[in-house]
Amino acid sequence: MTFSRENNFDLIRLVAAIQVMLFHGTTFFNLTNVDWGKDLQMTVYLMPGVPIFFTISGFLIYQSVERNRDKLKKYFVNRALRIYPALYVCLAFTIMLLLISGYIYWPLVFSKSFLGWLAAQLSVFQFLKIPAFDNWGVGHPNGSLWSISVEVQFYLILPLMALYLFKKDASLTKKNLMILGILILSVVYNIWLKNSYPETSKIGKLLSLFIMKYLYFFCVGVLIYLNFDKLKRFLVGKAWIWISVFIIYTVVFRNWLNLFENVYDVSFLGIVADLILSLATISAAYSMPKLSGRLLNGNDLSYGIYIYHMPVFNYFYHRQPNISIEKFIIICLGIIFIAFLSWRVVEKNVLKLKSKILT
Known part of the structure; x- marks a missing residue:
């Protein structure tokens, strides 16, 4: 399969990151207490950002593995360069905000809990929180x-x-069946987890961070990629149809009939909602495919917005939990500016190292 380099994935990721930022902001700053706040949250809630990220990852990362099947070192280096350098700079930024707020002091720096938290942030356990930061913002840096x-x-x-x-003898049917089987296992895992452990329990929280809980999101993206040749006539150039279908479906079955919570809901209607959202996401990537390039000019701000918005929100929430709409807009614009700096100063330059590291 061949895919055009002209697509809207950067723009879609940007919209998804802004959705996450606005949803968190309206929730944490109690902006839902006024009518416009409720309306804004309901609007951004219609297109949940994280499932969109996961679908895109399934679609694109599978493509990356397929392209680098004989040189997995390149695959792992590319992924590490995309994630960790900017993440480490964001960690330094977060620590600076904690210092300014008075939540990092010398005795804490040498404590086991802080060093463990720091090690977690530098590895793959970014979800770890420690009691020392419970009162900063919403309780997690x-x-x-x-x-x-x-x-x-x-x-x-x-x-x-x-x-x-x-494998050379792996037909498309066999590949589809394998991915579908993994998707079903993920759904079964979710049902088991929901019925076995409360979401508030420690083991429930830990098991909810295991890949199996979210693997079905990625699998849908992989399945769309594997079958893109057959699906593209229904997807390319038809984004507004799929987006409209998703909005109507959500309004009718979630808002009016209250039959499912959201696309995270592992029920028949919730899974159908995720499938429609995933198809809408990939369709949007290949509808008016030059739009992203025209609007963003090659700048990818989505990752920066995603990793920086919560430390900034926590800093301001710690100072003033209730803010005006004007101040909220200014804070969000500031986060977008920080994301722009992250892209131009850190991410863009780091990505240029790919070819140098792998030569």
Whole structure:
């Protein structure tokens, strides 16, 4: 399969990151207490950002593994360069905000809990929180990073899945059946987890961060990729149809009839909602494919917005839990500016190292 380099994935990721930022902001700053706040939250809630990220990852990362099947070193280096350098700079930024707020002091720096937290942030356990920061903001310096841990797990297991998928005798039917089987296992895991452990329990929280809980999102993206040649006539150039279908479906079955919570809901209607959202996401990537380039000019701000918005929100929430709409807009614009600096100063320059490291 060949795919055009002109697509809207950067723009879609940007919209998804802004959705996450606005949803968290309206929730944490109590902006839902006024009518416009409720309306804004309901609007951004219609297109949940994290499932969109996971679908895109399934679609694109599988493509990356397939392209680098004989040189997995390149695959792992590319993934590490995309995730960790900017993440480490964000960690330094977060620590600076904690210092300014008075939550990091010398005795804490040498404590086991802080060193353990620091090690977790530098590895794959970004979801870890410690009591020392419970009263800063909403209680976690950067709670959004739980999805980074899930993404990294997916990056690690996908090459193992590919050992079978890339066999010469593996037909498209066999590949589809394998991915569908993994998707079903993920759904079964979710049902088991929901019925076995409360979401508030420690083991429940830990098991909810295991890749199996979210693997079906990625699998849908992989299935769309594998069958893109057959699906493209229904997807290319038809984004507004799929987006409209998703909005109507959500409004009718969730808002009016209250039959499912959201696309995370592992029920028949919830899974159908995720499938429609995934098809809408890939369709949008290949509808008016030059739009992203025209609007963004090659700048990819989505990752920066995603990793920086919670430390900034926590800093301001600690100072003033209730803010005006004007101040909220200014804070969001500031986060976008920080993301721009992250892209131009850190991410863009680091990505240029790919060819140098691998030569």
